[in-house]
Amino acid sequence: MNTRNLVIGIIVVIVVIVAAYFALQGGAGAQEIKVGALYNIGGFMGSIDAPAANGVKLAVKQINEAGGINGKKIKLILIDTKSDQTETAAAAKRLVQEGVVAMIGYGDTNFARIAGEIAQANKIPFITSGATHPLLPQWVGNYMFLAAFGDNAQAAAVAEYAVKKLGYKKVVVWVDVEMDFSRAVCTYFVDAFKHYTGDPNSIVYIDTFHTNDKDYSAQIARLKDKMKTEKIDAIYIGATPGNVGLIIKQIRDAGIDLPILGEDGFDTPEMVKVAGKAAEGTIFATHVSLDVPPNDRVKKFIEAYQKEYGRKPENAFAALGYDAMMLLAEAIKKAGSTDPTAIKNALEQIKGFPAVTGTITYSPQNHVPQKAVSVLQVKNGKFVTLEQLTPEYMPPAELALNPIP
Amino acid sequence: MALLDVRELFVSYGPLVAVQGISFQVRKGQVVSLLGSNGAGKTTTLRALSGTINLVGGRVTGGTISFEGEDITRVPPHRRVRMGISLVPEGRKIFHRLTVYENLVVGGYTVKDLEDRLEFVYQLFPVLRERRNQVAGSLSGGEQQMLAIARGLMSDPKLLLLDEPSLGLAPRIVDVLYDAISKINEEGTTVLVVEQHVKKALTHSHYIYVIQTGRIIASGEPEEVLSMDMVKAYLG
Amino acid sequence: MVSATYILDLFIGSFVLGSMYALLAIGMSIIYGILRLINFAHGAMLMVGAYFYIMFLAMGLDPVTSLPLSMALGAVLGVAIDFFAYRPLRGGPELSMLITSLGVYIFLENLVRIIATPQPRVFPLPEFLKGVYRYGDFSVRVIEIFTIVSTLVLFAALVLFFTKTKVGIAMRATADDLEASVLMGIDANRIIMIAFALASMVAALTGFLWGGMYGQVDPTTGFMPGVKAFIAAVVGGIGSLTGSVLGGYILGYAEIYSVGLLPPEYSGLRDGISFLILIIILLIRPYGLFGREVERV
Numbered sequence: 001m002n003t004r005n006l007v008i009g010i011i012v013v014i015v016v017i018v019a020a021y022f023a024l025q026g027g028a029g030a031q032e033i034k035v036g037a038l039y040n041i042g043g044f045m046g047s048i049d050a051p052a053a054n055g056v057k058l059a060v061k062q063i064n065e066a067g068g069i070n071g072k073k074i075k076l077i078l079i080d081t082k083s084d085q086t087e088t089a090a091a092a093k094r095l096v097q098e099g100v101v102a103m104i105g106y107g108d109t110n111f112a113r114i115a116g117e118i119a120q121a122n123k124i125p126f127i128t129s130g131a132t133h134p135l136l137p138q139w140v141g142n143y144m145f146l147a148a149f150g151d152n153a154q155a156a157a158v159a160e161y162a163v164k165k166l167g168y169k170k171v172v173v174w175v176d177v178e179m180d181f182s183r184a185v186c187t188y189f190v191d192a193f194k195h196y197t198g199d200p201n202s203i204v205y206i207d208t209f210h211t212n213d214k215d216y217s218a219q220i221a222r223l224k225d226k227m228k229t230e231k232i233d234a235i236y237i238g239a240t241p242g243n244v245g246l247i248i249k250q251i252r253d254a255g256i257d258l259p260i261l262g263e264d265g266f267d268t269p270e271m272v273k274v275a276g277k278a279a280e281g282t283i284f285a286t287h288v289s290l291d292v293p294p295n296d297r298v299k300k301f302i303e304a305y306q307k308e309y310g311r312k313p314e315n316a317f318a319a320l321g322y323d324a325m326m327l328l329a330e331a332i333k334k335a336g337s338t339d340p341t342a343i344k345n346a347l348e349q350i351k352g353f354p355a356v357t358g359t360i361t362y363s364p365q366n367h368v369p370q371k372a373v374s375v376l377q378v379k380n381g382k383f384v385t386l387e388q389l390t391p392e393y394m395p396p397a398e399l400a401l402n403p404i405p
Numbered sequence: 406m407a408l409l410d411v412r413e414l415f416v417s418y419g420p421l422v423a424v425q426g427i428s429f430q431v432r433k434g435q436v437v438s439l440l441g442s443n444g445a446g447k448t449t450t451l452r453a454l455s456g457t458i459n460l461v462g463g464r465v466t467g468g469t470i471s472f473e474g475e476d477i478t479r480v481p482p483h484r485r486v487r488m489g490i491s492l493v494p495e496g497r498k499i500f501h502r503l504t505v506y507e508n509l510v511v512g513g514y515t516v517k518d519l520e521d522r523l524e525f526v527y528q529l530f531p532v533l534r535e536r537r538n539q540v541a542g543s544l545s546g547g548e549q550q551m552l553a554i555a556r557g558l559m560s561d562p563k564l565l566l567l568d569e570p571s572l573g574l575a576p577r578i579v580d581v582l583y584d585a586i587s588k589i590n591e592e593g594t595t596v597l598v599v600e601q602h603v604k605k606a607l608t609h610s611h612y613i614y615v616i617q618t619g620r621i622i623a624s625g626e627p628e629e630v631l632s633m634d635m636v637k638a639y640l641g
Numbered sequence: 642m643v644s645a646t647y648i649l650d651l652f653i654g655s656f657v658l659g660s661m662y663a664l665l666a667i668g669m670s671i672i673y674g675i676l677r678l679i680n681f682a683h684g685a686m687l688m689v690g691a692y693f694y695i696m697f698l699a700m701g702l703d704p705v706t707s708l709p710l711s712m713a714l715g716a717v718l719g720v721a722i723d724f725f726a727y728r729p730l731r732g733g734p735e736l737s738m739l740i741t742s743l744g745v746y747i748f749l750e751n752l753v754r755i756i757a758t759p760q761p762r763v764f765p766l767p768e769f770l771k772g773v774y775r776y777g778d779f780s781v782r783v784i785e786i787f788t789i790v791s792t793l794v795l796f797a798a799l800v801l802f803f804t805k806t807k808v809g810i811a812m813r814a815t816a817d818d819l820e821a822s823v824l825m826g827i828d829a830n831r832i833i834m835i836a837f838a839l840a841s842m843v844a845a846l847t848g849f850l851w852g853g854m855y856g857q858v859d860p861t862t863g864f865m866p867g868v869k870a871f872i873a874a875v876v877g878g879i880g881s882l883t884g885s886v887l888g889g890y891i892l893g894y895a896e897i898y899s900v901g902l903l904p905p906e907y908s909g910l911r912d913g914i915s916f917l918i919l920i921i922i923l924l925i926r927p928y929g930l931f932g933r934e935v936e937r938v
Binding site: 042043044046049069078082083177178205206207208209210212213214215217218219220221222225228231242245246247253255270273274275276404405 | 896897906925
Binding site for chain 3: 461462479484491494499501503513556557560
């Protein structure tokens with residue numbers, strides 16, 4: 001056989017295999033419910049999204065082992081979008097092509113919004129497991145649901161803890177101007193902190209940075225300078241997993257020992273890995289206390305995760321991923337149908353759903369659940385729960401329409 | 406045996422054949438001139454000899470170049486310098502941003518004993534010694550040509566190729582240059598010079614080739630060549 | 642009111658950042674000078690150098706051995722990239738080399754992503770560079786001093802190399818006129834090889850400094866520094882050694898001081914300011930501050 005025939009032969013074989021693969025996939029579809037999942041397993045969001053994807057997979061496994069939903073098994077189509085927003089849009093479109101009945105995904109607002117818009121346009125429900133911007137459903141539309149609490153809740157919880165338990169009166173806020181999430185959570189924090197202190201001047205100043213900045217020496221120099229003339233109790237940072245360790249390390253390297261406060265972007269093993277000892281004492285909000293499980297649901301989830309992956313859940317996002325999938329399964333069961341709009345309607349009827357990260361209730365008007373916030377602290381390299389609280393004061397979600405700075 | 410022996414040389418730039426099968430010899434110890442008007446293929450021929458034709462998009466497509474009996478047609482240009490061929494290119498091509506001294510150092514890249522060569526070229530062109538720490542780009546045209554020749558001599562060549570050394574220079578400077586060329590030749594260096602400046606070539610050459618549109622149309626001793634009617638008509 | 646320590650803190654920060662930009666810009670300038678190639682892959686060499694260092698540490702070597710080894714391996718990689726990616730294109734249009742260098746950047750970033758995972762890696766700084774000196778309010782890290790000093794020493798060494806050694810002068814000659822340098826018996830390929838080795842070695846050192854300064858590296862680490870170094874080189878006059886170093890410092894100072902002296906809500910504009918400086922300087926001096934006038938590398 002000459003080379004040309006060989007090449008043609010190989011091409012024919014490849015075409016046949018690919019065609020057979022797609023044919024089989026299509027044929028099996030009738031007995032399955034296709035669910036799409038989008039996560040940034042690669043890239044700077046990886047430390048949050050990879051555990052979340054594991055949580056989703058665990059939930060799918062448990063549902064299928066228990067016989068599926070209404071007799072049908074779930075077929076999960078998981079795409080890694082590598083923290084790249086252009087890949088996000090392409091992947092969401094692909095899921096639409098695949099004919100998924102619903103989508104789950106992302107621990108960050110920017111990504112959830114991009115994918116959510118595409119789901120919305122095709123009338124497919126999108127449950128974001130970890131994005132926390134309370135205005136997301138308002139921006140995207142009525143097919144967008146949050147599995148997590150809103151940023152106003154987590155910002156208020158940290159503000160309440162800082163003022164009432166720690167007695168802080170003056171803080172500095174650092175906001176990442178590139179991330180919708182950071183701008184929103186910092187906006188709510190500023191509002192809540194002023195509310196709890198009753199002092200409109202309790203925010204000493206607000207500084208800004210970019211997601212991919214590596215050098216924070218100028219912001220740190222300014223902080224050092226201000227500390228000389230003003231009494232500052234703490235610094236609240238709207239950091240995300242890719243830069244939180246870097247920022248904390250540089251602040252501590254510069255010899256600043258000011259308490260550091262943060263949000264659920266801090267809930268990543270990367271923080272302690274990169275910052276090391278510098279991370280000690282950092283206080284942040286997140287979705288569940290994995291170190292002291294508050295109830296049996298959390299305990300059971302931790303055990304199941306440990307059994308499946310050989311390690312404890314890395315952070316609360318694993319639990320959120322699990323919750324989002326379980327929530328979707330509940331809605332499909334209730335709807336008694338795999339029609340996306342029926343599923344969306346069923347989601348809006350969910351009341352008091354017992355999730356790992358708290359109790360979830362939706363209504364046609366509200367797609368953001370109200371849940372308790374866990375306030376954690378880094379102690380000896382571990383995340384330790386200080387308190388679980390439902391904040392007394394909730395900053396209005398609309399504040400983030402005009403975010404700082 | 407000739408020092409340089411070129412046989413049936415063809416050089417092309419893409420589809421354009423600039424040199425069409427020329428043959429000529431340069432004997433050891435001589436000054437040989439290649440005369441011709443603009444675009445006759447003189448510079449192309451020198452580039453083929455130095456091996457830099459490939460750098461300007463051309464290619465030797467036929468024939469051989471032998472130097473001291475060795476076929477060098479495929480030898481890379483930098484190795485030809487080590488073999489003893491040095492080209493002083495058209496437009497001088499001195500290193501403008503380097504000092505005079507640095508230009509000469511680079512010229513002597515292939516030799517061990519720089520001091521000896523430096524002394525030689527400084528004696529040939531004393532003005533270069535005075536200006537040795539000056540940036541080459543700031544020299545006058547004549548001084549730049551002197552520097553180019555001096556730089557070409559730094560590698561102690563057996564064969565010095567000169568591409569239109571008199572171009573654009575005042576007659577007084579041209580005299581100085583040709584005196585130097587004669588001196589270089591007396592010291593034992595063979596010279597192949599390409600010229601439009603017929604008079605200078607005639608008085609300083611042992612042998613002459615006339616080239617027109619890529620072909621040699623005449624050759625011989627200077628007086629002999631000049632007496633040919635067609636050469637008179639061509640070179641004016 | 643700004644205090645003296647504040648200005649001093651900003652000064653050190655600018656000096657350090659500027660030093661790293663300068664080191665990268667030097668490499669870009671050396672390569673541009675000789676090949677007329679804006680080597681976009683140069684930023685990736687910083688990132689790869691940092692990973693090499695981490696790799697040698699992981700193999701059990703001590704920091705003092707790992708750093709020179711990572712620089713040497715960086716040099717080898719630089720030469721290999723030239724050999725496989727750029728050499729086949731020599732003599733072709735300059736644009737194809739430029740596009741190839743973008744391709745090489747993407748290739749290197751993704752290769753590291755596959756081999757070392759996309760997750761950020763902790764960059765372990767050797768003990769002797771970990772300390773902090775304090776003088777009252779003012780404090781400076783040992784790695785910061787190390788970065789500044791090594792940049793200045795390297796710059797001085799390179800100036801000597803390019804003005805006092807035969808190979809160095811030959812490299813400048815090649816940058817000035819490649820054809821003429823070949824006529825002097827210089828093997829252009831060898832000079833280009835040395836240029837890539839030198840530039841990549843310096844980039845690997847910059848990778849070490851970068852990782853040490855900021856504590857973590859990931860496959861995308863080289864991108865922004867690469868862009869900034871390019872701006873620095875152009876601002877200084879690409880091809881000029883002094884210009885590149887000056888450009889690096891101008892950029893470092895502009896970035897840090899713009900963040901430090903403008904009101905805090907404008908901190909996010911730092912990258913925009915870099916590009917603004919580029920545009921302004923190119924409008925006033927199209928060839929950059931030192932372009933075409935002083936020594937070209």
